[in-house]
Amino acid sequence: MMQLRQLDMKRITEEERRMASVLAKxxxxxxxxxxxxxxxxxxxRLTINNVARQWDLQQQRVASIATDEDRKDSDSPHDPCQLxxxxxxxxxxxxxxxxxxxxxALQSLSVIDTYLVEVDGDTLxxxxxxxxxxxxxxxxxxxxxxxxxxxxxxxxxxxxxxxxPKLKIKFPNFLHLKFKETNLVMLQQFNALAQLRRVDQxxxxxxxxxxxxxxxxxxxxLFRLSHFSLQKINGTEVTQNDMIMAERLFGILAHVASSELxxxxxxxxxxxxxxxxxxxxxxxxxxxxxxxxxxxxxSKRLVGENTNRATLNYTTRDFYNEKLEExxxxxxxxxxxxxxxxxxxxxxxxxxxxxxxxxxxxxIELVRDAVIEIRNKNSYMKLCLQQxxxxx
Numbered sequence: 244m245m246q247l248r249q250l251d252m253k254r255i256t257e258e259e260r261r262m263a264s265v266l267a268k269x270x271x272x273x274x275x276x277x278x279x280x281x282x283x284x285x286x287x288r289l290t291i292n293n294v295a296r297q298w299d300l301q302q303q304r305v306a307s308i309a310t311d312e313d314r315k316d317s318d319s320p321h322d323p324c325q326l327x328x329x330x331x332x333x334x335x336x337x338x339x340x341x342x343x344x345x346x347x348a349l350q351s352l353s354v355i356d357t358y359l360v361e362v363d364g365d366t367l368x369x370x371x372x373x374x375x376x377x378x379x380x381x382x383x384x385x386x387x388x389x390x391x392x393x394x395x396x397x398x399x400x401x402x403x404x405x406x407x408p409k410l411k412i413k414f415p416n417f418l419h420l421k422f423k424e425t426n427l428v429m430l431q432q433f434n435a436l437a438q439l440r441r442v443d444q445x446x447x448x449x450x451x452x453x454x455x456x457x458x459x460x461x462x463x464x465l466f467r468l469s470h471f472s473l474q475k476i477n478g479t480e481v482t483q484n485d486m487i488m489a490e491r492l493f494g495i496l497a498h499v500a501s502s503e504l505x506x507x508x509x510x511x512x513x514x515x516x517x518x519x520x521x522x523x524x525x526x527x528x529x530x531x532x533x534x535x536x537x538x539x540x541x542s543k544r545l546v547g548e549n550t551n552r553a554t555l556n557y558t559t560r561d562f563y564n565e566k567l568e569e570x571x572x573x574x575x576x577x578x579x580x581x582x583x584x585x586x587x588x589x590x591x592x593x594x595x596x597x598x599x600x601x602x603x604x605x606x607i608e609l610v611r612d613a614v615i616e617i618r619n620k621n622s623y624m625k626l627c628l629q630q631x632x633x634x635x
Contacts, residue, residue: 268507357373367392395425401605424452431557434464435556437556461477497552497554
């Protein structure tokens with residue numbers, strides 16, 4: 244009440260007015276900040292729900308296509324696999340009381356965002372495939388160094404595989420990976436994580452990742468990523484007995500995989516492993532004597548990937564299709580090239596046969612012309628001298 248002159252029968256001083264004004268401004272700023280945070284929180288919820296809705300529609304389309312293909316392949320009727328319809332339930336509607344100003348602001352919010360990138364403390368959360376493009380940004384050194392956990396939600400794992408090399412470059416200190424609603428459906432997909440620099444913890448949410456329903460999935464992860472020395476999987480400590488069991492269950496798998504590979508592929512994989520080892524040896528030599536034990540252990544883990552395990556890799560669907568197209572193009576080129584060679588060889592052979600037929604008569608004519616030409620020795624010598632002079 245700016246016009247008030249007396250309060251409780253006392254005259255209001257200028258100092259009291261000034262203090263009241265300061266308190267009022269602080270209260271207004273506090274309300275404004277609270278309003279802003281509520282608005283951002285609501286926008287985040289709406290965006291995540293929109294991303295979840297887009298993901299759900301995408302999964303239904305994929306399931307529909309798969310069902311159609313199954314029906315074409317088989318004449319027997321069967322029930323198509325039903326998707327878990329609880330996608331949106333992971334982010335329930337918050338129906339808390341909102342003031343009229345916030346309600347008016349929310350009405351103007353755009354809900355067309357198809358992805359969300361959020362940094363909360365040491366965690367980077369990515370929602371929707373569009374969020375992967377954020378990894379191409381120029382992150383500040385402070386923010387990039389602070390992030391230790393990267394979470395993926397509502398993103399196809401095959402798309403995540405393509406950006407894994409960027410993670411170890413952009414965020415050198417990240418140790419924890421989280422996957423939720425990423426379509427992890429088979430053990431082979433875990434092979435792709437071997438290309439990372441280092442992982443201490445791995446969290447695979449059962450929602451949207453059917454691979455978690457497999458009894459031995461944790462043991463396969465420990466076996467394939469043994470060079471990382473994982474400490475926790477889904478929040479559970481990894482014990483020495485777990486490592487022994489993983490080796491016992493899947494140790495033969497790496498041997499079989501390496502024995503089935505062609506020799507040139509084995510040489511290629513072995514060559515890559517040696518290059519990594521040589522590179523890290525050079526890096527360790529260049530470091531100062533005071534290098535920490537943690538960095539030494541990190542280097543050992545990086546170098547320590549077994550060559551047999553390296554044969555267990557994962558190829559994304561798109562990359563596989565690209566390879567098929569590339570192979571088709573190569574086959575087409577080789578076929579055309581061979582056809583051209585055969586055509587050229589056939590023409591040479593036909594010319595050779597024609598020459599063999601004409602050669603006897605040609606030889607007789609050549610000998611006759613030569614004899615006639617040198618029959619008159621003096622005229623022939625003059626002709627030869629004349630030709631030499633003309634050449635000079």
